[in-house]
Amino acid sequence: MLKFDEMYAQLTPQGTGQSQSQGGQSQSQGSGQGVRPHYEAYAKWLAGQPDTVMRSRRDEAEMIFRRVGITFAVYGAKDEDGSGTERLIPFDLIPRIIPAHEWRSMEKGLVQRVTALNRFIHDVYHDQEILKAGVVPREQIEGNAQFRPEMMGVDVPNGIYSHISGIDIVRAPDVQGKGEYYVLEDNLRVPSGVSYMLENRKMMMRLFPELFSQNRVAPVAHYPDLLLDTLRASAPSTTAEPTVVVLTPGMYNSAYFEHAFLAQQMGVELVEGQDLFVKDSFVYMRTTRGPKRVDVIYRRVDDDFLDPQVFRPTSTLGCAGLMEAYRAGHVAICNAVGTGVADDKSIYPYVPKMIEFYLGEKPILNNVPTYMCRNPDDLKYVMANLKDLVVKEVHGAGGYGMLVGPAATKAEIEDFGKAVLANPAGYIAQPTLSLSSCPTYVESGVAPRHIDLRPFVLSGRHVQMVPGGLTRVALKEGSLVVNSSQGGGTKDTWILEV
Amino acid sequence: MLSRTADHLFWMSRYTERAENTARMLNVNYETSLLPQSASAAEAGWQGLLSISELLPAYTALHGDVNARSVMEFMVSDEDNPSSIISCLRAARENARAVRGTLTTEVWETQNQTWLEVNRMLKTGEFERDPGKFFEWVKFRSHLSRGVTVGTMLMDEALYFMRLGTFLERADNTARLVDVKFHAVENDFMGTVGEHEQEYDFYHWSAILRSVSGFEIYRKVYRDVIKPERVAELLILRPDMPRSLHASLNEVVSNLRLVASDEDSDTLRHAGRLRADLQFARIDEILATGLHAFLTQFLDRVNGLGGRISRDFLVPAVG
Numbered sequence: 001m002l003k004f005d006e007m008y009a010q011l012t013p014q015g016t017g018q019s020q021s022q023g024g025q026s027q028s029q030g031s032g033q034g035v036r037p038h039y040e041a042y043a044k045w046l047a048g049q050p051d052t053v054m055r056s057r058r059d060e061a062e063m064i065f066r067r068v069g070i071t072f073a074v075y076g077a078k079d080e081d082g083s084g085t086e087r088l089i090p091f092d093l094i095p096r097i098i099p100a101h102e103w104r105s106m107e108k109g110l111v112q113r114v115t116a117l118n119r120f121i122h123d124v125y126h127d128q129e130i131l132k133a134g135v136v137p138r139e140q141i142e143g144n145a146q147f148r149p150e151m152m153g154v155d156v157p158n159g160i161y162s163h164i165s166g167i168d169i170v171r172a173p174d175v176q177g178k179g180e181y182y183v184l185e186d187n188l189r190v191p192s193g194v195s196y197m198l199e200n201r202k203m204m205m206r207l208f209p210e211l212f213s214q215n216r217v218a219p220v221a222h223y224p225d226l227l228l229d230t231l232r233a234s235a236p237s238t239t240a241e242p243t244v245v246v247l248t249p250g251m252y253n254s255a256y257f258e259h260a261f262l263a264q265q266m267g268v269e270l271v272e273g274q275d276l277f278v279k280d281s282f283v284y285m286r287t288t289r290g291p292k293r294v295d296v297i298y299r300r301v302d303d304d305f306l307d308p309q310v311f312r313p314t315s316t317l318g319c320a321g322l323m324e325a326y327r328a329g330h331v332a333i334c335n336a337v338g339t340g341v342a343d344d345k346s347i348y349p350y351v352p353k354m355i356e357f358y359l360g361e362k363p364i365l366n367n368v369p370t371y372m373c374r375n376p377d378d379l380k381y382v383m384a385n386l387k388d389l390v391v392k393e394v395h396g397a398g399g400y401g402m403l404v405g406p407a408a409t410k411a412e413i414e415d416f417g418k419a420v421l422a423n424p425a426g427y428i429a430q431p432t433l434s435l436s437s438c439p440t441y442v443e444s445g446v447a448p449r450h451i452d453l454r455p456f457v458l459s460g461r462h463v464q465m466v467p468g469g470l471t472r473v474a475l476k477e478g479s480l481v482v483n484s485s486q487g488g489g490t491k492d493t494w495i496l497e498v
Numbered sequence: 499m500l501s502r503t504a505d506h507l508f509w510m511s512r513y514t515e516r517a518e519n520t521a522r523m524l525n526v527n528y529e530t531s532l533l534p535q536s537a538s539a540a541e542a543g544w545q546g547l548l549s550i551s552e553l554l555p556a557y558t559a560l561h562g563d564v565n566a567r568s569v570m571e572f573m574v575s576d577e578d579n580p581s582s583i584i585s586c587l588r589a590a591r592e593n594a595r596a597v598r599g600t601l602t603t604e605v606w607e608t609q610n611q612t613w614l615e616v617n618r619m620l621k622t623g624e625f626e627r628d629p630g631k632f633f634e635w636v637k638f639r640s641h642l643s644r645g646v647t648v649g650t651m652l653m654d655e656a657l658y659f660m661r662l663g664t665f666l667e668r669a670d671n672t673a674r675l676v677d678v679k680f681h682a683v684e685n686d687f688m689g690t691v692g693e694h695e696q697e698y699d700f701y702h703w704s705a706i707l708r709s710v711s712g713f714e715i716y717r718k719v720y721r722d723v724i725k726p727e728r729v730a731e732l733l734i735l736r737p738d739m740p741r742s743l744h745a746s747l748n749e750v751v752s753n754l755r756l757v758a759s760d761e762d763s764d765t766l767r768h769a770g771r772l773r774a775d776l777q778f779a780r781i782d783e784i785l786a787t788g789l790h791a792f793l794t795q796f797l798d799r800v801n802g803l804g805g806r807i808s809r810d811f812l813v814p815a816v817g
Contacts, residue, residue: 068603069595069610251596264599275502286501288655288811289759 090489109364146340161336166191172433195258218467224265230460242295278321373424467495505812510593511663517586518640519671525633526709669746
């Protein structure tokens with residue numbers, strides 16, 4: 001077992017390049033470097049905590065999460081313990097700490113990136129300047145399943161499409177071996193997880209109040225306020241006092257807790273498709289006192305299910321006629337329909353160019369260098385280096401449909417290679433990053449585990465966010481996959497003034 | 499508020515109340531079964547309990563003969579029986595979960611905790627070890643749920659629909675209980691004719707009273723030995739007996755008035771008339787025309803009222 005200091009030392013990247021094998025972990029054992037300064041106070045505090053105390057705190061946290069019902073639904077068989085298909089997302093007691101100055105620059109980068117992405121989506125559905133300029137190939141857009149021709153020429157309030165953006169960020173060594181943040185993925189459709197960010201903080205403050213009096217941790221609890229502000233700002237100009245609702249697929253959806261939580265925190269109705277109807281191009285909800293008009297829909301339902309008259313005809317999760325009301329400008333849908341065209345893995349490599357194209361600025365946040373298998377040269381390189389690369393399906397999500405070369409068997413690599421060759425345009429590849437890890441409470445004690453970060457960026461009248469985001473942690477030793485569906489957990493995230 | 503939300507709140511309370519009443523009846527039957535009595539009397543007791551919930555055919559198909567052990571299992575932990583306590587608590591909790599954002603944290607956590615606990619208790623055999631304790635627990639969770647609702651919810655529509663559910667369900671359950679228990683005596687109860695075995699009578703009628711926490715109340719109100727006419731009067735007509743039909747209908751009407759947008763609505767009129775019929779009735783008149791006939795009609799009308807509430811508020815027609 002590593003000592004605590006050694007694990008924190010790993011947060012100082014050790015790598016010498018980006019394409020070496022995975023895991024900062026093995027390389028940095030016993031490197032003897034000190035704890036990064038922003039972790040010092042916490043490390044000292046933790047050293048003074050008896051193991052039994054930490055264990056009982058962990059049990060307490062689990063008990064509370066169960067009682068409060070902070071669970072996610074798993075599709076499939078029932079659990080033996082009668083808890084049905086509801087599981088807890090493991091919560092780790094040890095916070096992930098980011099120094100305030102690093103956050104300030106990350107925040108600038110996020111504002112810049114999300115602004116450019118919104119400009120891009122607007123452009124794609126209007127004049128398509130970026131396609132005309134040849135910066136993004138036309139067939140990459142028009143051949144994309146996430147491109148919604150129904151949105152061409154539709155004007156949305158403030159020109160904002162992605163009101164809530166979840167940008168996945170990892171920390172890894174750059175070419176010089178210096179720690180650097182990289183955007184791994186943009187989530188512009190219905191990013192989830194923000195309720196865990198909020199509940200994790202609440203839990204930490206409940207379990208360890210003394211930590212918050214000793215450290216200056218930036219608060220996050222005002223997120224629902226910012227969200228409501230953003231949604232109200234996105235209302236059609238026809239109403240002064242907009243009625244906002246959250247649209248959920250229902251209580252059996254895996255993120256139902258979050259939908260209910262956000263609706264409650266904002267004090268707005270949580271509706272299902274069956275609660276809505278459209279009359280004369282306006283959207284109404286059925287209430288005990290008759291129909292009530294709806295102006296802004298924060299939808300947690302995918303495009304495909306929104307309106308059976310326009311998209312999937314069998315969907316019962318949406319509302320017939322919704323698109324008609326939307327196009328008439330009578331209702332705002334957040335995020336807008338068709339944002340998927342910008343968060344696809346095949347579009348991701350173009351984001352830095354978008355920033356330059358629309359804003360005339362150098363990108364503040366890095367992209368991970370990406371090989372697009374649709375390019376013959378890239379494909380050749382990828383096929384020759386499968387064992388060192390992470391290869392992803394461009395439409396995959398949730399950690400599925402990907403190959404982690406260094407962790408894969410020969411047979412898996414071979415099979416995946418065949419799939420790539422059969423449809424090169426369906427894949428991208430990236431070097432295996434030496435992801436930073438963070439000390440994490442596991443069965444055997446404290447051990448390093450890989451982490452990422454998802455800040456939630458809100459775009460309304462202006463772009464804003466609460467400090468930090470959701471830190472996800474891969475609980476399996478050596479694993480790089482942080483998704484909750486694949487054994488991932490979460491941590492509280494501290495933006496700390498040091 | 500959303501019609502669907504109101505619907506979930508209404509049913510959440512109904513199922514909570516139903517679980518409580520089922521526990522009450524099971525508990526009384528269970529306690530009665532501890533007294534020396536003939537096998538046929540014991541069986542009649544369990545059979546009556548199944549008839550109350552109209553479950554005798556379903557039960558017989560599954561278990562055959564009627565015995566304490568099987569009936570208790572069927573009515574407590576059988577997840578395929580929609581009226582079992584576990585099914586009612588599951589339905590209550592599922593309805594609560596669907597609208598957890600509308601509930602206060604305390605109300606939601608009470609429902610959720612009840613669900614987690616009942617699963618634990620059934621799994622660890624706590625129910626079999628001490629059925630009486632388990633039934634008490636179900637009752638007290640229901641008390642807690644009502645108390646936390648009244649004590650923490652904003653006094654608006656959400657609360658009123660929950661209260662409506664509670665008292666409509668209670669009116670239904672008490673009516674069924676009275677019907678079955680009087681039915682057990684003879685074909686239709688029309689007042690005491692001859693002198694029954696005094697002992698059987700005492701245990702039979704006091705069991706009914708205890709199942710609705712009415713034993714002490716009876717003594718206090720009538721200061722008399724237990725007579726079936728008075729038991730019927732207490733459970734049907736007394737407005738101050740909290741589980742009586744009259745008291746339940748009083749609550750239904752006042753909560754309905756709070757949610758109704760129209761003072762002249764048909765639903766309110768129906769509820770008011772049903773309440774008035776109880777308010778101005780006399781027990782000897784009811785008994786003269788036949789208790790069973792009276793209760794059957796009452797259950798129909800309560801059922802009809804539930805349907806109207808549903809159409810008016812909970813599942814309104816499109817548009």
